[in-house]
Amino acid sequence: MLKDLPIIAIATAHGSAGVGVIRISGKELLPLMLNLFKKELKERIVHYLNLTDIDQEIIDKAIVIFFKSPRSFTGEDVLEIQCHGGMVVQHQIIDTCILKGKDIGLRLANPGEFTRRAFLNGKIDLIQAEAISDLINSSSIAAARSAIKTLSGSLSSIINDISSEIINLRVLIEANLDFPEEDISNLQKKEIIISLESIKIKLIKLVSKVSDSLILKNGINIVLAGQPNVGKSSLLNALSEEEIAIVTPLAGTTRDKVSSAIYIKGILVNIIDTAGIRNSNNIIEKKGIEKSWEAIKNADIVLHVIDSNKRDEDTELYISKKIPEHTHIIKIYNKSDIIDKKNGNYCDGILVSSKNGNGLDLIKKRNTKKITSSSSNEDSFSTRERHYYAIKEALEHIEVAMSYTQENFLLDILAEELRLSHIELCNITGQFTSEDMLEKIFSSFCIGK
Ligand SMILES: Nc1nc2c(ncn2[C@@H]2O[C@H](COP(=O)(O)OP(=O)(O)OP(=O)(O)O)[C@@H](O)[C@H]2O)c(=O)[nH]1
Ligand SMILES: [Mg+2]
Known part of the structure; x- marks a missing residue:
C-alpha cells in the first residue's frame, strides 16, 4: 500500500x-x-x-x-x-x-506524515502529535511552554486517569447488568454514585483548564464597544501606541472592525475597535453595527466605552443588557481630560482619557488581572477546540448518567452513558479516532513534520 x-x-x-x-x-x-x-x-x-x-x-x-x-x-x-x-x-x-x-x-x-506514523506506531498519542505542531507554531513563550508540557504527556495522563476511572465503573455496572434493580445492594449503589461524582468533578476541572489554555494559545479578544463618538478608535490607537484606526469628530466614523495585536504578560491580546452602536438608517452604518454585535458575541472581554461628558444612560443600559452574560465587561469612562465636574458616578468603571493617556495603565492592569487569572502559565496545556468540546460532551454523558441514579437506578442506561463518555475521551487521545479525523488533523501539519 x-x-x-x-x-x-x-x-x-x-x-x-x-x-x-x-x-x-x-x-x-x-x-x-x-x-x-x-x-x-x-x-x-x-x-x-x-x-x-x-x-x-x-x-x-x-x-x-x-x-x-x-x-x-x-x-x-x-x-x-x-x-x-x-x-x-x-x-x-x-x-x-x-x-x-x-x-x-x-x-x-505528505504533510504531517512523519508525526502520523509516530502516532500510528504508538510512539505518541493524538494529543502529543497535535502538541508537536503547536510547539512549532507557538506565538508566545507561554504557549511554547504548555506545548512542551503537553508533548511530555501531562494532558494525556489526566485524560487516561479519568478514562481508567470510567472503565472501572463500567466493569462494576456491567457485572450487575443482568440482575434486577432490587438485587443491587445499597452499598453498590453508593459506590456507583461516589464514583460518578468523582469523575464529574475531574471533568469539570479539566473543562475549565482546557478553556483557559485555549485563551493562552489563541490569544484573548478584547472588543471596544459603545455609542458613536465616545472615543473607541482613539482608545485603540492609544492602547496599541499606533495610529491604526481613523479618528474624526464625526459620529459614525468607524464602519468596519479594526484590530491591533499587543502582548500583555506574554499573552497575545487582540484589541478590536467596532462601529458605534445607535439607531441608523444608513445601510453601510447598519451593516457596521451588525458586525459590532458579532464581535461582541465572540469577545472574551468587552470594554464598554462611554463619553463621560455626554451620558446617555438608556442607550448604555441597552448595550450592557445585550452583551452576552458570560462576557467579562469593563466600563470605560473616556474623555476625562475635559470632564465638566467630577461629580458623575464612575466608580463602576475606569475613568480615562485616550487624549492625554490618563487611566490607560489602569485598563491594562484590570485586563492583565483577568487574562492571567484565566491562563495561569504553570497549569495550562496545549489544547484544541476539539479537546474542549469532547471533554464537555464526556461531562454531559456523566451528568445524564447521574440523573439515572436518582429515583430509578437504571443500570443499562448508566452503562451506555458511561460508554459514550469514554468514547469522547478516547477520541481526544486518538484511541477511537476515525480515519477522516486523522486526515483532517495531520493535513494541517507542514511537510517534513
Ligand atoms: N478631549 C478628548 N477627546 C477625545 C478623547 N477620545 C476621543 N476624543 C475625540 O472624540 C472624537 C471621536 O473620537 P473617535 O475615537 O473617532 O470615537 P469613536 O467612538 O471611535 O467614534 P465612531 O467611530 O464614530 O463610533 C474625536 O474628535 C476625538 O478626538 C479624549 O479622551 N478626550
Ligand atoms: Mg471609531
Missing part, C-alpha cells in the same frame, strides 16, 4: 540556511542505506559521509544518523541527513535518494 511505503522530506524550513535536515522513514531502510552509502550504518552513531548522485558525483558532505526501528521518532527505521542548507543541494539529495530508493518505493512525504 502507498501508505506504508518509505517517505522522504526536508524537515527544516525552506530557504537558505547553514544546515538543512532531510528525514527518511520506512519499515526497512537497509537496502537504501547500502545503495546510498555502500555500507550498513551503525544505529545512533554520527557518520560523516559523502553523498553522491547516480553518476558517483559528490553532491555534498553530510552528517548521517541512523535510528533503527522501533527506537526512532516514527517507530520505523529513520535516516536523518544533516547537509548544507541550500535548497539546490537539498533537492539534489532528495532526487538522488528517490532514484536510489526506487526498489523500496521511496516517495515524498
